[in-house]
Amino acid sequence: MTAPTTATDVNQPSLQPGAPTGRRMSLPVLMLVIAGALALTSLVRLITGADGITNVSQMSTALQLAVPIGLAGLGGLWAERAGVVNIGLEGMMILGTWFGAWAGFQWGPWTGVLVGIIGGAIGGLLHAIVTITFNVNHIVSGVALNILALGATRYLAPLAFEGHQGGSAKQSPPVDSLGHFTVPGLSDGLETLNDKGWFLVSDIAGLLGGLVTNVSWLTLIAVALVPATWWILWRTAFGLRLRSCGENPVAAESLGVNVYKYKYLAVIISGGLAGLGGVFLSIVANPFYLEGQTSGRGYIGLAAMIFGNWMPGGLAIGAGLFGYTDSLNLRGGSANVHALLLLGALLLVVGAIWLAVRKKYVKAAITFVVGALVFAWYAGTNEVPNQVVSATPYVVTLVVLALSAQRLRMPKADGMQYRKGQGK
Incomplete structure (x- = not known):
């Protein structure tokens, strides 16, 4: 039996992947x-005078720090x-x-991007073979892969980088820049508008200014991968088959889907996307490899994926x-x-009011008390x-994650x- 060619060809409820059990929030x-x-x-911002929370530089830094997290999350989603x-x-x-x-310091940054993706994909292939x-249990395999990757790079770094100018046992020689772009006119206009300090308008200008000022080409590619992932997984036959393997692989196999193939492809692509996130750290964020520079971003990317309910938009x-919260460390933290x-504190009070409107009075009271404590912390320091x-x-x-746990699917x-064949 051949696999379905479009999403509408599959009529079984078990093969309608990704539909949440509760009501989905509409775009408006x-x-x-x-x-x-x-x-x-x-x-x-107006009350506290902390203009740095929405200025162009803050938003530009936040975008740069969000990209590797987002790429890791996209990898986890696949x-x-x-x-x-x-x-x-x-x-x-x-x-x-x-x-x-x-690869970047030897043959140029774009070669480094390609080889870094391959390196991550190799890790994905190992995880696919084992799981x-x-x-093998997926958690055990993933933890083992993290330990293996850390040990392998620590062993290889002295062999590859020592003896080269700027290289050491824990750091690579510098890699040339991929280049940056700024939208002429628009960037300056948004920065000027942001400096006005107007309510809401200046904050939106700061947000948009960070997206068009001094942006790496790799950032542009990473941002484009979010809608591309959504389109591939939710609007193509390939994506339908892949998602069916995560919903009901036995039913998918009964319809002619090669479950092993799609699982292998998904995990290898997952590794490649995570590897691209690593490339961003060692070529764009810093122009060199440095031991420990991921700093747990792979785990935060996994958290971003869960927060986004296994959807690209929510993940972004x-x-x-x-x-954004990570960028606070770098600019007037x-x-x-x-x-x-x-x-x-304000968000918690709004949340308490919303819970009270929905007649969840105990949760509303707890939320309000927590909000009051946070406000007391702010007012007293x-x-x-x-x-x-x-x-x-x-x-x-x-x-x-704690606040969004109840709506996750x-x-x-x-x-x-x-x-293979376990449903027979």
């Missing part, structure tokens, strides 16, 4: 939520939509950083959120994080400790072991 509602969050942020849990994203990113820098062919929002305490600033991205990761067969 989502845009209203984003606009409301921007309005609250603008209000906080694998898990095919039913393979990919905890090994961190290891695949590590391989991408090393291979990208190794798909040998049916999650990556942007985590990238203490003052900006202190201002965001007020924003957090002038700054926050540097340790809090450094921990902010990870705290936000935990809080966001993972692929039904995600992480399950599968043997």
